Amino acid sequence: VPEEFDSTFWEERYRGRAAARAGKPNPQLVTEIGDLPPGTALDAGCGEGADAIWLASRGWQVTAADISITALRNAREQADELGSDVTDRITWMEIDLTDRAPDEERFDLVSTHYVHPVGSRDALFRRLAAAVAPGGTLLVVGHDPSDRSTGHSDTPGVHFTAQEAAALLDPGRWEVAVAETRTRNATGHGGREVTLRDSVLRARRRP
Numbered sequence: 791v792p793e794e795f796d797s798t799f800w801e802e803r804y805r806g807r808a809a810a811r812a813g814k815p816n817p818q819l820v821t822e823i824g825d826l827p828p829g830t831a832l833d834a835g836c837g838e839g840a841d842a843i844w845l846a847s848r849g850w851q852v853t854a855a856d857i858s859i860t861a862l863r864n865a866r867e868q869a870d871e872l873g874s875d876v877t878d879r880i881t882w883m884e885i886d887l888t889d890r891a892p893d894e895e896r897f898d899l900v901s902t903h904y905v906h907p908v909g910s911r912d913a914l915f916r917r918l919a920a921a922v923a924p925g926g927t928l929l930v931v932g933h934d935p936s937d938r939s940t941g942h943s944d945t946p947g948v949h950f951t952a953q954e955a956a957a958l959l960d961p962g963r964w965e966v967a968v969a970e971t972r973t974r975n976a977t978g979h980g981g982r983e984v985t986l987r988d989s990v991l992r993a994r995r996r997p
């Protein structure tokens with residue numbers, strides 16, 4: 791991932807546009823996590839908070855972490871509009887996840903979607919995996935290499951397969967439930983409807 795994808799890039803991106811209106815949760819999150827009983831969750835690279843808000847509204851106690859203070863501010867404003875049931879369940883955390891991660895073995899769910907770190911993505915994923923409690927779930931969603939053909943994710947270095955992410959997990963400690971390419975409908979550049987291709991990894995840390 792290019793060096794320019796640093797905190798300044800994300801700050802400028804979020805400052806330069808209107809805050810997202812009550813964004814929808816990611817469909818891969820809804821599919822993969824919808825049936826899990828709520829517990830503690832880390833949304834790593836939460837952006838403007840749609841996934842964190844969805845998790846909190848389903849009873850999860852969420853730590854929503856991002857490098858961009860503007861994204862966090864926008865996210866918090868949206869959560870506040872939904873009342874204390876949601877907002878009391880979310881802790882917003884400004885953090886560079888390439889530097890450090892929240893505590894090890896702490897979360898029942900660690901979920902990360904389209905975080906393109908400057909530096910080693912593998913190191914970031916390993917750190918996030920370490921934050922999952924025994925018996926907990928890791929959900930990693932990103933741009934599959936086949937998504938390049940949609941023209942939506944054209945930045946070099948942001949693509950990886952679910953199998954590549956799964957290969958980072960020690961099979962003695964992890965049970966991989968899903969490692970595949972999934973589609974997702976979205977509004978692309980110019981407002982046209984596009985079908986995007988995500989890599990989706992869901993794994994359970996053995997108790």
Ligand SMILES: C[S@@+](CC[C@H](N)C(=O)[O-])C[C@H]1O[C@@H](n2cnc3c(N)ncnc32)[C@H](O)[C@@H]1O
Pocket residue numbers: 800816834835836837838855856857858861885886887888889902903904905906907908
């Ligand atoms: C493409 S956005 C995805 C946001 C959200 N997960 C979603 O699916 O809509 C990537 C997010 O990762 C955050 N991010 C990038 N590098 C980061 C880092 N090193 N530590 C924490 N957050 C980071 C950015 O600020 C941005 O909000």
